[in-house]
Structure formats: structure tokens, C-alpha cells
Amino acid sequence: MEKGLKVLLVASESAPFVKSGGLGDVVGSLPKALQKKNVDVRVVIPRHRVIKNETMYGVEFLGEFDVYLQWRKQRAKVLVKPGEVPVYFIENDYYFSRGALYGFDDDNERFAFFGKAVLDMLAMLDFYPDVIHCNDWQTGPVCMYLKEMYNKVTEYSKIKTLFTIHNLQYQGRFSLDTMELLGVSDWAYANIEFYNTVCYMKMGLVYADYISTVSGTYAQEIQTPEYGYGMDGILRSRSDRLCGILNGIDFTANNPETDGFIVKHFSAAHPEGKAENKHALQKRLGLEEREVPLIAMITRLADQKGVDILAPVLDEMMRRDVQFVLLGTGEPSYEYTFRSLQSRYPGRVSANIFFDEALAQQIYASADLFLMPSKFEPCGLGQMFSLRFGTVPIARKTGGLADTIRQYNPETKEGNGFLFENYDCGGLLWALDEALRTYHMGREEWAHVVKNAMLCDYSWESSAVQYIALYEKLKEN
Structure with missing residues (x-):
């Protein structure tokens, strides 16, 4: 034709x-x-x-x-x-x-x-x-x-x-x-x-x-x-x-059922393999191998990406019982900030100041939560990758983030992530705490959010x- x-x-x-x-x-x-x-x-x-x-x-x-x-x-x-x-x-x-x-x-x-x-x-x-x-x-x-x-x-x-x-x-x-x-x-x-x-x-x-x-x-x-x-x-x-x-995003290249970079394949119908990926990532990055919310961020280290409102509350975030993984490069002062965070929280923080495609895919497939506190975000692809792999986004309600993420409601079981509106440290921490509160409601509740995320279709x-x-x-x- x-x-x-x-x-x-x-x-x-x-x-x-x-x-x-x-x-x-x-x-x-x-x-x-x-x-x-x-x-x-x-x-x-x-x-x-x-x-x-x-x-x-x-x-x-x-x-x-x-x-x-x-x-x-x-x-x-x-x-x-x-x-x-x-x-x-x-x-x-x-x-x-x-x-x-x-x-x-x-x-x-x-x-x-x-x-x-x-x-x-x-x-x-x-x-x-x-x-x-x-x-x-x-x-x-x-x-x-x-x-x-x-x-x-x-x-x-x-x-x-x-x-x-x-x-x-x-x-x-x-x-x-x-x-x-x-x-x-x-x-x-x-x-x-x-x-x-x-x-x-x-x-x-x-x-x-x-x-x-x-x-x-x-x-x-x-x-x-x-x-x-x-x-x-x-x-x-x-x-x-x-x-x-x-x-x-390319749904064929980013598929948790076939991805060649991850340890265990999984799907929305059979999400069990995600836990195996998490344990493998903890082992690879030297994090404590235990059940704890794992927060990830894959980003360019710049103010546009919200690093300026995250940096002042990193210690506050770590006071919660969480682990944090960063992958990315950018402004030298921010690179130092995250290296310093890792030295203060050994076994709980992994700061990877470089970019590696295989590690990125492993992080998307392994983490529980994905941070995107952007000042502005024309579209954003990171949240689409994270949703595809059942890693629930915490993001500012702006640009493409507002168009792809819906606040999770425990009563209706609808929504695929957690959003905040005001661009400040308080808003970011509020959304983080909402996500952690839902996570700690139990496996069955969290499974609803993960499934909602994985069923989103943001293919081309x-x-x-x-x-x-x-x-x-x-x-x-």
C-alpha cells in the first residue's frame, strides 16, 4: 500500500x-x-x-x-x-x-x-x-x-x-x-x-x-x-x-517482561519478580538487604529537576526508615551533596554520579518510589519509565507530570502516584509522607498502586x- x-x-x-x-x-x-x-x-x-x-x-x-x-x-x-x-x-x-x-x-x-x-x-x-x-x-x-x-x-x-x-x-x-x-x-x-x-x-x-x-x-x-x-x-x-x-516511550524496549538488563522478569498480573530485582539491586549497590521503602532518582542534577528543594531536606527524608538511590550527573555542588549524603548514611544511600543505561533499567525495575520534584517538566520520560516498571512516582504537579500522574486514593483504589503543587520543601515532604503512609498500609494496599502504575499506557x-x-x-x- x-x-x-x-x-x-x-x-x-x-x-x-x-x-x-x-x-x-x-x-x-x-x-x-x-x-x-x-x-x-x-x-x-x-x-x-x-x-x-x-x-x-x-x-x-x-x-x-x-x-x-x-x-x-x-x-x-x-x-x-x-x-x-x-x-x-x-x-x-x-x-x-x-x-x-x-x-x-x-x-x-x-x-x-x-x-x-x-x-x-x-x-x-x-x-x-x-x-x-x-x-x-x-x-x-x-x-x-x-x-x-x-x-x-x-x-x-x-x-x-x-x-x-x-x-x-x-x-x-x-x-x-x-x-x-x-x-x-x-x-x-x-x-x-x-x-x-x-x-x-x-x-x-x-x-x-x-x-x-x-x-x-x-x-x-x-x-x-x-x-x-x-x-x-x-x-x-x-x-x-x-x-x-x-x-x-518505547514499550518494546522498556518491558519488564522481557528487559535484558533486569534480574527477574515480571508483569502487572505477576508482579512478584519486582521484589527479587530490589534485593539484587540492594546487593549490587551495597545497601542493607532488608524490606524497606527504596526511593530512587535518575536525573540531571540541576535546579530545574527540583534538586534545590530536595537538597535541604535530604537528612529529614533519611530520618524516615528508607533507602535512597541516585543515578545522574550535573552541577558539581549537587554532586558533592549526594556523595556526602552517602558517606553519612552507609548502607542506606547509594550515590552513583555517572550514567549507565543498564543500571538505570535495574533501578526502574527495583525501586518502590521514584522522585521527580521538578520546577517545570515539559513532558518528562522518567515517570513513564518508572510507571512501566511499577515504581510509583512522587512528583510536582507541573507539565507532563501533571498529565501522566494521578494522586492515589486509598478509598477508591484509583491513581498511580503522589503529587504536590507548591514548589517548596514542605510540599515535597508532604507527598513523600503520603506515599510512605500508603506503602505502610500493607502489601495488598501497595499492590493496588503498583498495578495501577503498570497498567498505564504511555506508549507512542x-x-x-x-x-x-x-x-x-x-x-x-
Whole structure:
């Protein structure tokens, strides 16, 4: 059956090739769900040097061309990894053969080059999608170039753009001389300038045909000064072209019945194996091997993730009879805070200041409770992973956390976690105590919460349907 809808996802990262966070997970998993629903979907990312070599087996060279940024001329090579979802790579060693993805003085030039190369690649491939789905500030130039430079070319004039905000806090703001680099006319200045900078996020918000973000609640929050990071006015002006579609997770790769990283498989119908995983994790991490609530946190150590309200009450938390496991890296002061906590509570705290995928899966499968006290959380994937493995979340009611977690009610036996609203230490401790009170009601009561968590369906199935409806709407208009 011929596929009627053609979509190109453009991003700066994608699992399993390279990722720095949730964006890479989304770009790695959403296209698979779209492909299963008969969408001709393809992905393009830069060929970063840090991409794992083992993921590049079978990659083919397709061709190359020059990309001009005013007087600058750079060569773009196009590679492809064939498959049900073809993944293209824009290769240029000058821009992308570096030890990290972002954070360089010439990020403005690097991603302007990438945006132009993506659009030039379409002519080389003779593939003109109905929708180019751009993701975060690194792809803002794609939306801008398409409208300012390429729309007079017949094949490009019908292409629509969707721009997805994964985190509005990161905006890609650069000095005003970037205008000259971009090579667009002066009248475009108002669409690009943001507080005396050139802003790539603003390009996406202004030039895209439609804007989405990664949860319904976050779509509302970013239209307020508190969460808008200066862009709330722009977003309110485009509210009729803004929606929230919740991210999903790969249910096949994250399945407690088949996961290759965990000690014992289990399911919502037969959850007994979770206890064996807990005992194995306690042994591995040097925790006391006894029945006690095990609280976990897998996170970037930063204020956004709520570490600033957790750090002052860590000792208060440990006064309860609990164990605590941390996995993650971040701000050095917070790394020291958790190392120090482990030294004060040997056998009860395990601070793992690194990231390891296998250990992460073991923690999701083993812990009783999962902490996500985020200041804001556009969508959040951690709570979805924890729910999938029956590890009950304690979270702040914001963004995607508010859209995926329901307060457990012992009377009705409904709900899958514990929420607090005010962003402060007191709210966090209140939610923790509600969770522990329910845990100590007995195994039968706790089993209700765990089962409710495991029966949640946050796969890509429903989200993919919503994206397809949006693509079709854009194609028809």
C-alpha cells in the first residue's frame, strides 16, 4: 500500500546514535510509531563525531554539495542508514567533528549550516515531504530559511513546517551579527530579534506553520510569564496554532517482561519478580538487604529537576526508615551533596554520579518510589519509565507530570502516584509522607498502586495518531 503522507523529522540528536536527553529519545522512537501507521517518515541529524561507531554499520554515502552562508562555503556530505525509517546524516568535520553536541561559540553558524544543508538535501534526494517536523532551537533556521529563501521554488512552496518545543528554557540566542551570517533581508529582523539577540527558538515559533509541545499542560504553562522565558507573548499570539501532544516511550524496549538488563522478569498480573530485582539491586549497590521503602532518582542534577528543594531536606527524608538511590550527573555542588549524603548514611544511600543505561533499567525495575520534584517538566520520560516498571512516582504537579500522574486514593483504589503543587520543601515532604503512609498500609494496599502504575499506557500509539492528524491538517491547508 502506497504511503500517502511524507514527513521529515529534523533534529540535532536521535537515539540510538546520539542523545543528550529526552529529545534524542523522542526522535529515536516517534518515527517508528509513525512508520507503523503507514507514514513515509525519515529522520535527519548532524553526523556528530561522538556518534557511536557501532550504530553506523551499514551507512551509505549518497552525495555531497556546497552550502553557502554569505561568503562562507562549506561542503555537506549526505549519508543514510537504510531501514524502515531511513536516517540521514549531514556530515561536515569542521562543524560537527567535536567532542560535544552543543556549547560552542559558533553554534549559530553550525546550525545555520545544518538548516540550509537539510533543505538542499531534499533536492538532491528528490524527496519533498508534506511536512518538515522541526525540534527545538537548533532547527529554527529550517523554518526561517524555508519561508524566506526556498518558498519561491515550486517543490518547496507546498512544504509545511511543524516546530516542536521540547524545552523552552534553551533558546539558541546569539549576537546580532548572526543576521549577516544568515543572509536574510533586513525586514526579517523583527521575526528573529529577541532582546537584542538573534534567537533560533523565536525563528521556529514565528516561521513554523504550527507549533506543538510535549504535553497539554506545558502548552498552557508556556503562555504565562512564569514558564514562558520571555516568549509567552509570542506564544499567546499564536495560541490558535499551538497544541500539546504528550511524548511516549518505547514499550518494546522498556518491558519488564522481557528487559535484558533486569534480574527477574515480571508483569502487572505477576508482579512478584519486582521484589527479587530490589534485593539484587540492594546487593549490587551495597545497601542493607532488608524490606524497606527504596526511593530512587535518575536525573540531571540541576535546579530545574527540583534538586534545590530536595537538597535541604535530604537528612529529614533519611530520618524516615528508607533507602535512597541516585543515578545522574550535573552541577558539581549537587554532586558533592549526594556523595556526602552517602558517606553519612552507609548502607542506606547509594550515590552513583555517572550514567549507565543498564543500571538505570535495574533501578526502574527495583525501586518502590521514584522522585521527580521538578520546577517545570515539559513532558518528562522518567515517570513513564518508572510507571512501566511499577515504581510509583512522587512528583510536582507541573507539565507532563501533571498529565501522566494521578494522586492515589486509598478509598477508591484509583491513581498511580503522589503529587504536590507548591514548589517548596514542605510540599515535597508532604507527598513523600503520603506515599510512605500508603506503602505502610500493607502489601495488598501497595499492590493496588503498583498495578495501577503498570497498567498505564504511555506508549507512542495514541501520540502518533495525534501527530498524524496534525500532519494531515497541515498538508490540507
